[in-house]
Amino acid sequence: MNILEIKHVIKEYENKKALDSISLNVIEGRIFGLLGPNGAGKTTLIRIINQITAPDKGEILFSGERFKREHIQNIGYLPEERGLYKSMKVGEQCLYLAQLKGLSKNEAKQKIHHWFKKLDMLDWLNKKVEELSKGMAQKVQFVSTVLHQPKLIILDEPFTGFDPINSEIIKNEIIALKESGSTIILSTHRMESVEELCDDIALINSGQCIIEGSVNEIKNNFKEHIFEVQFEGTIQNEIQHFDTLVIESGYAIFKAKNKENTHTLIKQVVEQVNVTSFNEKLPTINDVFIQSVNNE
Amino acid sequence: MNKLLLIIKREYLSRVRKKSFIIMTLLTPLFMIGVFVVPILLASSSEDKTTIAIIDNNKFNEFRLTSSHNLEYNYLNELNLEQHKTTLIETYDFLLHIPEIDSIQQIESSIEVYSTNQMSLSIKQNVENQIDKKLTNLYLLQSGINPDQIKKSQSKSRIKTYVVDEQGDNTKGNSEASFGIGLVGGFLIYIFIFMYGTMVMRSVIEEKTNRIVEIIISSVKPFELMLGKIISVALVGLSQFAMWIILGFVFLLIANGFISTDIDVTNLNANEAVLSSEIGSSLMALPIKSLTFVFLIYFLAGYLLYGSLFAAIGSASDQETDSQQFIVPITIPLIVSFVLVQVVIDNPHGGLAYWLSMIPFTSPIIMIARIPFGVPLHELLLSISLLIAGFLLTTWVAAKIYRVGILMYGKKISYKELWKWLKYKD
Structure with missing residues (x-):
């Protein structure tokens, strides 16, 4: 109501x-x-x-x-x-x-x-x-x-x-x-x-x-399909369909090229390393605010 | 309606509880008494006598000036003018010299006065009057006429004035009393409109600078707030009047007890006594109740007319200093009517008086000044209707400015801006 x-x-x-x-x-x-x-x-x-x-x-x-x-x-x-x-x-x-x-x-x-x-x-x-x-x-x-x-x-x-x-x-x-x-x-x-x-x-x-x-x-509407992964080991091979934004020892951020679903990313990462945490990085309201006002 | 009452109550109480209000209420009558009474007391006290030394070298002994209550003549004919001039003008206020002359007619043009300071116009006229009186008497005697005869044949008429109303009843009038009441009434309206108008303005500015105004107008309409404020200040004014009337009676009672036994009636000459008792009795004969009633109507309506404009000015200003530019134009009609009161009183039934007592911006002051001289009922009603129409109009205009102004901060407002506000929809 x-x-x-x-x-x-x-x-x-x-x-x-x-x-x-x-x-x-x-x-x-x-x-x-x-x-x-x-x-x-x-x-x-x-x-x-x-x-x-x-x-x-x-x-x-x-x-x-x-x-x-x-x-x-x-x-x-x-x-x-x-x-x-x-x-x-x-x-x-x-x-x-x-x-x-x-x-x-x-x-x-x-x-x-x-x-x-x-x-x-x-x-x-x-x-x-x-x-x-x-x-x-x-x-x-x-x-x-x-x-x-x-x-x-x-x-x-x-x-x-x-x-x-x-x-x-x-x-x-x-x-x-x-x-x-x-x-x-x-x-x-x-x-x-x-x-x-x-x-x-x-x-x-x-x-x-x-x-x-x-x-x-x-x-959700503003999410950019960015994922944060924490892991043990090293990621050797390139992840298909994703850009690697950050990669450090045990920590990486990936961005989907074409709104690929999470599944493909998890599958590729799990094959190479032992994943300890995996989550999608949602934008803050602050990000939404700045992005939308600037786009106007 | 309920909210309007709440606003009026708060605004009223917050004012009458202030120390400054109580002090003002008590001190204003004393101040007024001071303004009207002190100059009269000063003028009537004849403490300072002007001393004049006279060296009269003429041979006509019939011509001698005699001292009066404020002029003291000292004949020092034995002294030589040139030798004693400087010492004499130090001891006396003036030294008057009449040189040796052949005929009494020459006195008029040959009198000289010496002094350290320039002789004031009033003393000069006073002395000249005395000389002229003496000379006239001498001329009359020379032509064989007894001056006493002339004095007896001089008449002094006093017209009794009656004001006849529509029923044909006569009321004894008195031009002097009407003059006084008209002047004082006009003056009071002028002062009160200013005093209470600025009170409204200050209060609007205060709410604006406090930033409480937006909270209040989220509960009541801006117009209700403005109206509540204006009405409450009117009530404050009426309360103050009531207090002053009570205080006035108390003063009168006290003054009667003290002064009536003291007053020196013997000092007044017969004519003055008659005149003052006439003014007294015609003051009593004036319809005090209806005068007070009309005064209150004009005070209230005039105050409402100007009060709402003062509220509008307050709303367009962030500080009191900002308000100056807007105050000037609305005070001009007030000041003009105050200045013209004297002209109107001289001719209370003339065209100027008529028109100024019809225009709502000037009528509160001008009509009050005219009333004691008698104004036909239909003129009075027309003037009051126009005044009421006038205050409805200014309140409407003020409300339009007010509702926009109270929410504007940090902007210097121009007349152009005000004009735009008038055209805004709600």
């Missing part, structure tokens, strides 16, 4: 197409990586999903329904450029933001208590934001994004400003949110987070979606 379906959405600014008939689907209950170079149109798309701006053309469905104003209550958004009211107390601020998302005062208070206790932040509640460190403020922002238990959570560069320990905490919370049924759209340039967290990705460039699908699928 798709929580979000974007169909041929166009958004134009002063004759420049920020989004050029973009279409993509976000599957419910998964983590969706929204990737793309700077200026690709990610922020515009995210703002359209948050109903901050409206598309010029195209259709958007939220849980199968036509996108309406009420759906905004089911979305939590952590923008890349984010901040809080400096002279407001942390507790009051979270309460305000949660109420704006439609929670009642009591509900909001309960949720705030729950989250602040969970992340060990209870004694920050009466502090003013200006008294918090940058990392602490980021944590408060993360909590205020997810307080109202949104079905769809949009996180734009959620890890910037966090030390490794807090990054890990936030990462685990993102996974926990997914397990509790939320869908997460993660927009980031940190490819290692994408590898770790995302189930699906979409790669946007020049206002269009150039790649979309599950991470495994995409890696």
Whole structure:
């Protein structure tokens, strides 16, 4: 089931197409990586999903329904450029933001208590934001994004400003949110987070979606039939139908000339040496990103 | 609607809880009192007397100047002008010399004054007036007329003014009181629009630089945020008014207790006393309640008109310094109407007054200045309707600029850019 379906959405600014008939689907209950170079149109798309701006053309469905104003209550958004009211107390601020998302005062208070206790932040509640460190403020922002238990959570560069320990905490919370049924759209340039967290990705460039699908699928599509072999002994004879990219003592990398199947390679290698490990080298998302954007 | 209330509540509380708000609320009345009362006190205190030494060498003893409450004449006729000139102008403020002359008519053109500093225009006129009065009396006597006769025959008329309303009821009017109220009312509207307008602008810039604005508008429409902000500042303004009115009453009560026994009525001459008691009574006769009501309408509508423009300016600026280029054009109508208040008060029913009190950008100040002189109800209603239409228009324009501006960072915005924003779809 798709929580979000974007169909041929166009958004134009002063004759420049920020989004050029973009279409993509976000599957419910998964983590969706929204990737793309700077200026690709990610922020515009995210703002359209948050109903901050409206598309010029195209259709958007939220849980199968036509996108309406009420759906905004089911979305939590952590923008890349984010901040809080400096002279407001942390507790009051979270309460305000949660109420704006439609929670009642009591509900909001309960949720705030729950989250602040969970992340060990209870004694920050009466502090003013200006008294918090940058990392602490980021944590408060993360909590205020997810307080109202949104079905769809949009996180734009959620890890910037966090030390490794807090990054890990936030990462685990993102996974926990997914397990509790939320869908997460993660927009980031940190490819290692994408590898770790995302189930699906979409790669946007020049206002269009150039790649979309599950991470495994995409890696498979982009694989170059490169194999890594570790072995005991020496490979004397040339391997037929394969280029030898690297050969060292006990280690070699081969690339198929014509998508030859694995079988022929294994057969030829096993005849000559004792194989200790054999695996196909799949591209990283980083490779996919660079390759596809450069090819455009 | 609920969200709008939440925004208004937050914006309102965050302002009235500030120390600076409380201090401003308490200090402004004192400041106002200072602005209006101190110059009056300074002017009426006649501590400094001007001392004038006179060496009068003319033979007509009938001509003698007499000291008044701020001019003191000392006749030193026995002294020689040339010998004592320098010492005299050091001891006295001025040295007045009347040379030897043949006829009294020559006095007019032969009086000389010496001093270390140039004589001020007001003292010069004061002295000349006294001389002229004396001379006139002397001329009259020479022609065989008793000056007392003339004095008795001089009349001093005081017109009683009545304003007649549509039902034919008369209200006793007073041009002086209307003048004062018109001037003060116009001035207050001018100050308040500026004060609260910039408050809105600062708050928009603050949200932009804080980067919280994108979080807020992912929950509410930019228009709701802008409207909430503008309304909450209006409420802050009304709360401040209420406080000032209460403080004003407290001051009055205290002042009554202290001053009423002290005031020196004997100092005022009969005419002044009548006039001031008339101003007092016609101040009381002015419909204070309806004046306050109209004042509040014009303050609110005028503030909404300008407040939304200030919000738009804030949204197009990253820092307060960026806002200057946009502030100038919207403050011009405010400043122009403030300057023209005095012209309008001189002729409150003229064409200029009429048109300026219809144009929404100038009407809040100009109409308030005209009101005490009586404005026909239909004019008032037309002006208010135009003002409301005006603020709906500026709010619409401002909202279009605001929703784009708050998401623009690090770009110097030109007027051309603003024009483009107006044409953007949502």
